[in-house]
Amino acid sequence: MAKDLSESPAADPLFGAAWAAAGAPLSSRSWNLPLINGLAVGAVIAGVAYRLWQAHLPADVLRQEEILIGVGVVLGGVAVAARVAKLSNRLAVQLPIMGSAAILAVLVLGTAGRWLGDDLPPLAAVSFAAVFLQFDVGLHSRHFGYVFGVAIVGLGLLWAYAVTQLMVSLSAVVIWTLILMGLGILALLTSRSVERDLGVQVERQSSLLATLSDLGEGLVITEKGRFIAGNDAYVTLTGYSREELAAMPSLIDLAPADDRDRLAANLARRLGGGAAPARYTSALISKSGRRVEVEVAIHRVTSRRDQLLTLVSDISERLRAEAAERESETRFRTLFQQAQAGMAFASLDGHVTTVNPAFCELVGYSETELRTLSLVDITHPDDAAALQDAMHSMLAGEEEGRRIEKRYTRKDGEHVWVDLTMRLVRGADSRPLYFQTVAVDIRDRKRAEVLQAARFAVTQALVTSPGWDNAAPGVLEGLCRTLDWELAEYWEVDGPREAMHFVTSWKRPGRDTTAFEATAANQTYRRGEGLAGRVWEAGGPIAMPDLAGDPTPRSAAAVASGLHGIVGFPVRSGRRVVGMISLHTWAARGLDDGLVAVMNDVGSQIGEFVERKRAEVALQDSEKRMRSVLDNVSDGLATIDQAGIIDSGNPAVVKLFGYSEQELVGQQADILIATTHRSAFDNYLQRRLQLDIPVSGAHETMGKRKNGSLFPLEFVVSSMQVGARHLFIATLRDISERKAHTDALEYQALHDALTGLPNRSLFGDRLRQALLAARRNQKMFGVLLLDLDRFKDINDALGHDRGDSLLQEVTARLRGVLRATDTIARLGGDEFAVLTPDAKHPEDVLGTARKILASLEGPFAIADQMVETGASIGIAMYPVHGDDPSTLLRRADVAMYVAKRSGGGYALYQPEQEAQTLRRSGLAGELRRSIPQGELVLHYQPQITLATGAIHSVEALIRWNHPREGLMPPDRFIPMAEETGIIHPLTAWVIDAALTQLCKWIEDGLDVSVSLNVSPRNIEDHSLEEMVARALGNFKVDPSRLTLEITEGVAMAAAAAKALHRLHEIGVRLSLDDFGTGYSSLLYLMRLPVNEIKIDRSFVAALASDPDSGAIVRSAVGLGHNLGLRVVAEGLQDRMAEAVLLEAGCDAAQGFLVGRPAEEPEITALLMQQAGLTKERVTESM
Structure with missing residues (x-):
């Protein structure tokens, strides 16, 4: 028997397959069913044949049974052969089987009829056929089999009864017989189809079972x-x-x-x-x-x-995974609610669905109110299009997210600038779900950008203009456009007349203010008169927020023109007011701190520019008169007519360009200019010649000699009247040496002067570039920090010169083992850094560390002595140990200290090292307790004016009198203080201690100032300004007597600008320390509110042995003076260097030649000796 499939669990295909595979093979696959079908249908035919034979054929035909038996045997053999050949499923083969079955049935039933009577054979034949048809079909479909089987049995019984009782005609017998035969054939075909379908299903189920097993x-x-x-x-x-x-x-x-x-x-x-x-x-x-x-x-x-x-x-x-997901969801919800940044989720049409408290605070709405609004509803109208464009772009699949700067409109109407990061979240089927936004408040940054843009606009107008008359319109336009004012005027002090008069103005296109502007013509003010006179008298800014209440004619004209708010700022040269800038707007508007700060800077900058240009004019006038008679000067001189034709040239021009004077005369002046630079030169020259400007700025271009060689050329044009002829004198100067000095200064700004390696600034830039490339290409790289072992002992024992030689030798060895793509830099002292951007595996970086250590194993020959040193190397890998420069450097530094504590070698950063470093360093806690326990002391190093040799200032240097280790220099504990945050109370102590001592010196009648170093952490954390202001207020000290020294790298950082300007506003002096070792952006340097620069000791120390250092120092001094800054040289140790500094015009110096750092009594004695005082005299005078 076959297993019944009707109850197979079709609801689960996998279990259906497994169930089918586990069951026995279907018996419908057995060999005998086709033959049974044939015999069953044949039995029906046999019944009909027997009935016809019995009813209608003559009796003698029955005697031919032998013939029928023969035929039946033949047909039976054919059926067996077909079964063996597996062809019995075809109807064409079934027919012989039916026929053979019919003949055999006639013989069998005929014989049985003789014994059992005439009624049994037909009935038995029909019943036999019906039963087997029902059974065969039922094997494949129980429902179909039951119905069909019962129908055939019923019809067969009726048919048999009718035929045996002779109740129907012969034609009816034939019709009913054919019907039953047709039903039998239909059952046969149906059973074959079902059997084939079941075979396919079993094969599929077996395949699924095998697949399930493969899946494990x-x-x-x-x-x-x-x-x-x-x-x-x-x-x-x-x-x-x-x-x-x-x-x-x-x-x-x-x-x-x-x-x-x-x-x-x-x-x-x-x-x-x-x-x-x-x-x-x-x-x-x-x-x-x-x-x-x-x-x-x-x-x-x-x-x-x-x-x-x-x-x-x-x-x-x-x-x-599900548990981790639930935990992650909990963490996200916590972070979402506690995040400082405003976070919001919105539907695909932009309507707000969820927000965190920070977002509500940012826009001033409650969460309930926001759920009734869309992101566009709370967006500034001018920014709505950009927001909608971003949303449409993300929905279209063009991008996954976008970062934009935009404005939200708060509930109270205020516009809030934010840095918005927006992302479209999609489901697993990539179907868009919702928008996610993160908004960071950038109002302070935008305000600072506006103010910085104003400073930049003024600076750009000044540096690109030959004089104030040319620069003034650009300056006024820049102020109006960046600070959002409508009209600006410049008024200038006429010294001899003791009055201030109008010079020029600029206004935005639009409203007509002609009537108001006309009131400025021929108008003058004395001190205290009008806005200009009042600003002149006060020496500070004055605001008139609403002119409607001012009865003066100018105010009435302003109101009539639609102008209401006005502010005035002085333009100063030093402490002297030389002019005024007034800003006007349509609405009532007054002063704010940012505007005052910017305009104070701008006023001083313009005043210095005007005075400098006036001095230049006077100088150029003098030179113009002199050049008409001089022919033997070192600079090349040529006269040019108004068409730009050379009229004459002095011997210096002939020597400079290689042409004879005859060859030059009659030629266009641009014959002296390189082809690639002629267009810009011609524009410059034509403006000067056609406008007949008597004084102009220098034009730097590229000169071309007769032999085709090129060189940097400075070209200055001035006018001269020779009889009736109006000529122009061109001064041509080869500035190759100056350019070389500038290039050297630029190089020194990015490289270490001693080793020629990139310095910290350049290394930081390359580290940032490597990080961007690694993110883009999904690669890793390594950062190695290297600190030489025993270098301090070697340096102290052999001297700084030999210590420097050792650093140079170490540099040479390091270069020899590193690849061309690696960057090695000297960060300062004996600390080096290596960047390996092509590392494919941490082992590559470890291999580099091993090569570095191996290169340092041999002794170094330094000044006929053999010294040995090693290194401690800390390694951090991107992105495993950090994804920003500061983190990577900090963690490499942590690893370096781990390696140093381990006795040298290298160490790869491990997360637990940072905590271990602090735990193992008991100095951190001791340092924190050192302030209340009075263990800190100040030493002072004098700073002299080079021209007089007099001490005018002292630098306060902190020392730690450690209970166990004795007097410790700052480099032993300041880095730790910066890492742990102790630097803030430490700096506060230094300021208080230094000001306390300064007050004592002042009380003793000593004219001295004090300077001190401040940490980058103080600048970065914006704590210094408040600290200094509080201390100055407590001690009642003139702020100008306090100088704060900030390293160039810190000062050039964008984040430091705001802090430095605030310190400048307080009144303290700012000094740029270690000048020449940091950035080289001179334009940025011009914007810094510094008062002096301190040339790094590495340049000063090399003055006696390196001619290039002398050129660099001279350039630095010249640059400082051109910027109006005081220049101090650090590290002065010998008289030869002192002579070079004096010759270069350096203002001041400090170093061992001047005096070593000493305790307060020793410094006080020096100051009193210089002042001609004694302690007794001071006491008597009190």
Whole structure:
């Protein structure tokens, strides 16, 4: 018998496949069914034939039974051969089988009829056919088989009864016979189709079973809970062999004890046919004792009611992942609510759905109110289009997110600038779900940008203009456009007349203010008169927010023109007011701190520019008169007519360009200019010649000699009247040497003067570039920080010169082992940094560290002495240890200290090292306690005016009088203080201690100032301004007597600008320390509110031995003076260097030649000696 498929669990294809594979092969595949079909239909035909034969044929035909037997045997043989050839499923082969069956049935039934009567054979034939047809079809489709079988049996019985009782005619017999034959043939064809379909289904189910086994799902068949069979995945999951599983009383024993009762109840209900879950979760204990979380799915094997087919899936990883996801969701919700940045979620049409408290605070709405609005509703109208464009672009799939700067409109109407990061979140099917936004408040930055833009606009107008008359319109326009004013005027002080008069103005296009502007013509003010006179008298800004209440004629004209708000700012040259700038607007508007700060800077900048240009005019006038008679000067001189034709040239021009004077005369002046620079030169020259400007700025271009060689050329044009002829004198100067000095200064700004290696600034830039490239290409790279071992001892023992030689030798060895793509830099002292941008694996970086250490193993020959040093190397990898420059450097530094504490070698950063570094460094806690315990002291190093040799200032230098280690220099504890945050109270102590001593000196009648170094951390954390202001207020000291020294690298950072300007406003002096070792942006330097620069000691120390250092120092002095800054030289140690500094015009110096750092009594004695005082005289005068 075949197994019945009608109860196969079609609802679950996997279990259907498993169930089919587990069952026995369908008996419909057996060989005898086609033959049964044929015999069954043949039996019907036999019944008809017998009836016709009996009723209508003569009796003698019956005697021919022998012939029929022969024919039947032949046809039976054909049927057997067809079955053997596997062709019996075709109707063409079935027909011979039917025929043979019919003839055999006639013989058999004919014989039986003689014994049993005439009625039995037809009835038996029909019944025989109906039963087997029903049975065959029923094997493949129970429903179809039942209906069809019953129908055939019923029809067969009726037909047999009618025929045997002779109740129907012969034609009816034939018709009914054909109908029954047709039904038999239809059943046959249907059974073949069903059999083919079932064969395909079984093949599919077997394939799915094989696939399931390949996927590793555990599959097991049990009988009343006992193991019958299982696949390899189930055996592997449990850890038991099949024999061990079969020996178990029940597989429920694999479950934890507290879950077995539930599983047993489920099994009982399942076997009993009751309601029980087909899927549930549980656990099993493997042979090794490991608990495995599983999902179980059970189905009953239909053919065996006591057997179950079970699929067991290991869901341990899934459960862990779900738990991690829940934890991640909790963390996200916490971060979302506590985030400082405003975060919001919006639907696809932009309507707000969820916001955090920071977002509500940012825009001034409650969360309930925001849910009724869209992102566009709270966006500034001018920014709405950009926001909508971003949303449409993301919805179109053109980008995943966008970062924009935009304005929100708060509930109170204020506009808030934010840095908005917006992203479209999509589902697993890539279908858009919602928008996610993060908004960072950038109002302060935008305000600073506006003010900075104003400063830049003024600076740009000044540096690109030959004089104030040319620069003034651009300056006024820049102020109006950047600070959002409508009209600006410039008024200038006429010294001899003691009055201020109008010079020029600029206004935005639009409204007509002609009537107001006309009131300025021929108008003058004395001190205290009008806005200009009042600003002149006050020496500070004055605001008139609303002119409507001012009765003066100019105010009335302004109001009539629509102008209401006005502010005036002085333009100063030093402390002297030389002019005024007034700003006008349509609405009432007054002063704010930012505007005052900018205009104070701008006023001083313009005043210095005007005075400098006036001095230049006077100088140029003098030179013009002199050049008419000089012919033997070193600079080339040529006269040019108004058409730009050379009229004459002095010997210096002939020597400079290689042409004879005859060859030059009559040529266009641009014959002296390189072809690539002629267009710009011609424009410059034509403006000067056609406008007949008597004084003009120098034009730098590229000169071309007769032999074709090129050189940097400075070209200055001035006018001269020679009789009736109006000529122009061109001064031509080869500035190759000056350019070389400038290039050297630029190079020194980015390189270490001693080793020629990139300095900290250049290394930081290359580190940032490497980081961007690594992010873009998804690569890694390494950062190595290297600190020489025993270098301080060597330096102290052999002297600084030999210490410098050692650093140079170390540099040479390091260069020899590093690749061309690596960057090595000297960060300062004996600290180096290496960047390996092409590292593909951490081992590559470790290999570089090993090569570095190996290169330093041999002794160094320094001044006929052999010295040895090693290195401690700390390594950090991007992106594993950090994804920004500061983090990578800090963690490489932590690793370096770990390596140093380990006795040298190298160390790769580990997360626990930072905490260990602080824990192991007991100095951190001791340093924090050193302030209240009075362990800190100040030493002072004098600074002299070079021209007089007099001490005018002292630098306060902190020392730590450690209870165990004695007097410690700052480099031993300042870095730790900066890392731990102790630097802030430390700096406060230094300021208070220095000002305390300064007050004592002032009380003693000593004219001295004090300077001190401040940490970058003080600048970065914006704590210094408040600290200094509080201290100055407490001690009542003139702020100008206090100088704060900031390194060039810190000062050039964008974040420091605001702090420096605030300090400048307080009145303290600012000094740019270590000048020449940081950035080289001269334009940025011009904007800094510094008062002096200190040339780095490395340049000063090399003056005696390196001619290039002398050129660099001279350039630095010239640059400082051109910028109006005082220049101080650090590290002065010998008289030869002092002579060079004096010759270069350096203002001041400090160093061992001047005096070593000393305690207060020694410095006080020096100051009193200089002042001609004694302690007794001071006491008597009090």
